[in-house]
Amino acid sequence: MIPLQFHPRAAAWRLDxxxxxxxYIHFPWCVRKCPYCDFNSHEPRSALDQDGYIDALIADLESALPLIWGRRVQTVFMGGGTPxxxxxxxxxxxxxxxxxxxxxxxxxxxxxxxxxxxxxxAQFAGYRAAxxxxxxxxxxxxxxGHLSALGRIHGADEARRAAEQASRHFDTFNLDIMYALPGQTLEQALADVEQAxxxxARHLSAYHLTLEPNTLFAARPPANLPDDDLAADMQEAIEARLAAAGFVHYETSAFALPxxxxxxxxxxxxxxxYLGIGAGAHGKLSFHDRIQRDMRHKQPAAYLAGVAQGSQVxxxxxxxxxxxxxxxxxxxxRLTEGFALSLFNERTGLPLSTILPALEQAQARGWVQRDGDWLRPTLAGQRFLNDLLGLFLPDQD
Structure with missing residues (x-):
């Protein structure tokens, strides 16, 4: 691989x-917005114009093609909302x-x-065929009880049937589960994992319930939330149970069979x-002379109007x-197994010396471990990830 070049004196920067x-494709509608959700999702006021939105996504993609011309797409993710x-x-x-x-x-x-x-x-088989x-x-x-507390519109039986049908049609499927729920005990948190x-399930995403700003739960917090110690016990117990089941804890909240x-x-x-299309979609694209972030209009009506006028970004x-x-x-x-430090230079165009002072501080605090070219967060670094990341914030001066 050709190394990336960074020339600070000439202020030149290039990705070779x-x-x-x-x-990434965003679908911005849900039947009902969950009280904990801070994603770009909206309750439809009338029947969805599915044809119209697919037309808009295709037009959005076509207008973005010059930005990615000739590049191969490795993965596609349709998220929401509720695709x-x-x-x-x-x-x-x-x-x-x-x-x-x-x-x-x-x-x-x-x-x-x-x-x-x-x-x-009922549509899972059709999605697989598509x-x-x-x-x-x-x-x-x-x-x-926990589904009700979270404002979910499905029941426990539907959750089980969904997983059963997914297993029939997909070699790989993920189940999102949450813990530290209102009134939840350690035993109940583990029972959800056992059921999954x-x-x-070949992949599990286990998320701590967080009261995100601008959500109903932030405005009116639910009662009987587990305290920090109990939530930490839940997290450790979930990690231990999944490790015993052969799951690799490869990212902060993600566990998967090999x-x-x-x-x-x-x-x-x-x-x-990643190119992001659809209402509210974010994208990050690299070019030889810059790294660019884009965001589409969040409101579905504004996005659709923007696509019609060629101004959806x-x-x-x-x-x-x-x-x-x-x-x-x-x-x-976020990668629990860490990464090769050479990746920093490859993906940012910056020399490793840019982050060496912060890395030294992180090592001194026991938050990262370095083996030659390999860097991984320690267990303490995973627990105090926000503090660890703060070391890499740009100098405010």
């Missing part, structure tokens, strides 16, 4: 090789359009997020590139060189 490329509100026929039309316009890898990972509603479950080869299901819990394992890691997410964590700006170290580390330090 570009990272892997993924495609499974769209029929298999519409997903099929979208994937055919992608195939006609992009250089998709023959073995590209193509993921669709789904909810365990009765209608969505070309989706990985499903990610927002189960959150198998406990009726019994249903044959060979079933989410390739799309790994591209994020290794500071790869709300913001587009290069990442400042001073911010690249933090942005890289914010992603790469």
């Amino acid at each position: 090789s570009l990272p892997p490329l993924s495609l 499974s509100l769209f029929s298999p026929a519409h997903i099929d039309r979208l994937l055919r359009a992608l195939d006609a316009r992009l250089k998709l890898n023959p073995d590209a990972e193509i993921t669709l997020e789904a909810n365990p509603g009765t209608l969505e479950i 070309g989706v080869n990985r499903l990610s299901i927002g189960v959150q819990s198998f406990h009726p 394992l019994a249903l044959g 060979g079933h890691q989410a390739r799309h997410n790994l591209n994020y964590w290794t500071f790869g590139d 709300q913001t587009s700006q290069p990442v400042a060189h001073a911010d690249l170290a933090f942005e890289f580390m914010m992603n790469a330090l």
